[in-house]
Amino acid sequence: MNKKLLATVFSALVLATAVSAAGAAAQAEDPGVMLRAAIEKEEVEGDLQKAIELYRAIVLRHGGRTSVAAKAPLRIGECYEKLGNTEAVKAYEAVLSKFPGEAEAVAEARGRLAELRKEAPAALTMTRLIPPEARELEGPALSPDGTKVAGVEISTGQNLAVYDLASGKLEYLTHYGWKMDDHAVWVPIWSPTGREIVHQDNPFSYDGQELRITDLAGKSRVLMTNPEGGLAPCDWLADGGAILAVRGNKEKTASLGLISVKDGTFRELISLERPYENRGGDMPSYWMSGSADASPDGRFIAFADGPADGGRNIHILSMDGRSKTTLVDNPADDMQPRWSPDGRHIVFLSDRSGSRGLWGVAVREGKPEGVPFQIQEGLLNTDLGSWTRTGLQTWSHVIMSEICVVDIDPRSHAVLGKPRVMEFPRSSWNLAPRWSPDGRFLSAMAYRAPSSGGRSESPTLMIMPSEGGAARAYKIEYPYARMGGTGHWLPDGSQSYVVYDKEKRLHFGRLDLDTGVWQHRQIPAAEGLERFMGLAWSADGKGFYYIPVTEEGAAPELVLHDMESGQRRTIFRGQPGESYNWNIKASRDYKRLAMSCAEFIVIVDVDTGKAERLANEAKKQFAAPAWAPDGKFVVAKGQPENEGDPAELYIISLADGALKSLDIGRHLPRRARIMTAADWSPDGRHIAFDSRFWNAETNLVKNVIPEKN
Incomplete structure (x- = not known):
C-alpha cells in the first residue's frame, strides 16, 4: 500500500473517531439521557447525593426545555424526602416558581407540598x-378587648350592629331599611380604644362611597x-390618629393611604397595581379592606397586591x-x-399548597x-378579621342564591x-326572575361575586324554557359605566337593557333570542336620567317608565321616556x-303600573296618571x-318585621286589599330571604321568586403561631 493511500485511510479513521466522540458527547448532554442517568444513580445505585447533583445539572443546562427539566426538581424533592431533609x-x-406552565409537574409538586405540610400544630x-x-353578622370584626363583634345585619336593612359575647345581646347602631333613600353599611373596623367603629355608610342613590365613624351609642x-x-x-392605627384605607380613583386605579381622623383628609402612600371595578363604579369593598394591615408599633404596613388577572x-x-x-x-x-x-409575625391566606x-x-x-x-x-370561603391579644378572628361563609x-x-x-x-347555572347571585310575555320562557340575571380582591364579572342573562330544558346563558359585556333596567322583556318577546354612562349618555x-346577538345603540336622554330606579316598558316598546332619583325629601315622580325623541x-x-x-311592574295589558311605598301598594293608570x-x-x-294575568291581584314580598322572621310572599286583592299568605317561608332554609321580586306567569299557574340562603361562622383561632417559629 503506498504512502498516499495510507495517509488517506489514517485521516478517515481520525475523522470517524472525532465524529463518534462528538456524537457521544452530544448524547451525554441530551436532557433525556441525563435524566435517565440521574434516575439510575438514585434508584439502582442508591447514591442520592450524586443523583441530586445530576438533577441540578439538568436544570442548570436545560432549564429552557421545560418538559424534561421540570421533572428534575421533582426528583430532587423525592431524594431529599428519602434523606429526611x-x-x-x-x-x-x-x-x-420556575415551571408554572408545566401543569402535570406543578400538580405533582402541589400534591407533595400538601402532604409535607398537611398537619397543623x-x-x-x-x-x-x-x-x-x-x-x-356579615363582615364581622372582633373588638380590641375581644368582648364584642361588630358586623352587618341584613334582616330589615343593611345595618351596623354589635354582638356582646358575654350577654349574647345584639345592639343596632344604625336603623336603615331597604328604601332608596336609606343607606347601606359595610366593612366595620374598630378603633384602638374599642369605643368607635369606622365603616362604609352609603346612600343607595349615591354612586360614590363615604366613610363614617359611629360610637357605641349610635352617634x-x-x-x-x-x-x-x-x-x-x-x-x-394604634395611636388613633389615622385610618388605613384603599381609595378608588377616577382612572379605575386604587391607592393605599391614610385618612386623618381629625379632618378626613387622604394622604396617598402608594398606588396599587390591582385595580378596582364593580357595578356602579364600586370596588369589591370587603376584600379590598382586607388587603392591608398596620403593624402594632405603627411603623409598617403589610399589604397584598398584584395584577388583576394574576396572583x-x-x-x-x-x-x-x-x-x-x-x-x-x-x-x-x-x-x-x-x-x-x-409584631413578630405576619399571617396570610394562600393557595400555594393547592387549596386556601x-x-x-x-x-x-x-x-x-x-x-x-x-x-x-x-380554609375555603374563609376570610381573616382582626388579630387581637385573645386570638385571630376568622369568618367562614357560604352564600347560595336560587330561582x-x-x-x-x-x-x-x-x-x-x-x-x-x-x-339555572349556579352563581353567586341568581336574581330577578321574569316570565316572557307569552309565558314560554323564564329569565333571570346571574352575578358572580369577585374572588378575594379580584374583579367582579359582567352579569349574565339566563333564559330557560318554561316547559323544561336547559337554560341558555347570554353574557352582557357593558361598554358603559353605570347599569340600570337590565334583563327586562320587551312587549315583542325580546330581551333588553338600558344603561347610562358617566357622560350621561x-x-x-x-x-335576538334566535341568534344570541346583542344589538346596541345610543338613544336620546333627557335631563336627570343619569340616575334612575326601576324600569317598565310601554305597550309599543318605544318608551319606558322609570323613577328619577331625587334629593332626600323631594316628591318622587313616575316618568315616561320616549326613546326616539x-x-x-x-x-x-x-x-x-x-x-x-x-x-x-306593568300589568299584562300595559295599562297600569304597580309600585310599593311602605305599607301601600300604589297602582297608576298610565293614560290618566290617576x-x-x-x-x-x-x-x-x-x-x-307583580301582576296576576287578570289584573285583579298582585303578588308581593312581605318585608320581615322582626329578626328571624321567615321570607314570605302575599297575594293582595286590588278590590279590597285583602291579603293571602302563600306560606312559602316554612319550605325555605333558615335565614333565607326573597331578594328582589316575584313574577306571576301569564297563565296564572306559577309564581317565580329569587331566594338567598346565607350561612356563616365567626371563629377565634388561638395559639396561631407554633412555638418553633
Missing part, C-alpha cells in the same frame, strides 16, 4: 364566637366621601410610603396579611426572617306543593318625603308587586 419543600416550590384551637342560634359623623367610587377602610404577593411598606419590601414572593395567590399583636390555607412568616424590622410556614389547611317556582291554582290561588328550584341593548313626560307625582321601592293607594289592615311593609 426539609430541603424537599424548596425543591417542590422551585417547580411552582396540635396547640392550635378554633372556637365559634357567635352561637348558631344567634343572628350571624355618627361623616369622615370622608369619595365621589369617584370605592373607599374601603383597612385598619385603624398577589405580600409587601411591607414603611409608614411614610418611602420604602417597600416584598415579604412573600410566590406564584400562588397570597392575600389578607395580618400582623401578630407582638393559613400561612405565616416571621418578620423583623419590616423584613422577612426565614421562609413562610403553613399553619392550617382547608324558585311555586305552583298555584289560578282561580283559588291555593298553593299546589312546595317551591321547586329551577335548574343613554344606551339601549336588545337581544328623548322627551320625558311625568305620569305621576308622589308626596314629598315618600320613598318608592325600586321595582316597577293613582290608587291600597293599604292593608296588617300594616305590613311590601315590596316589588
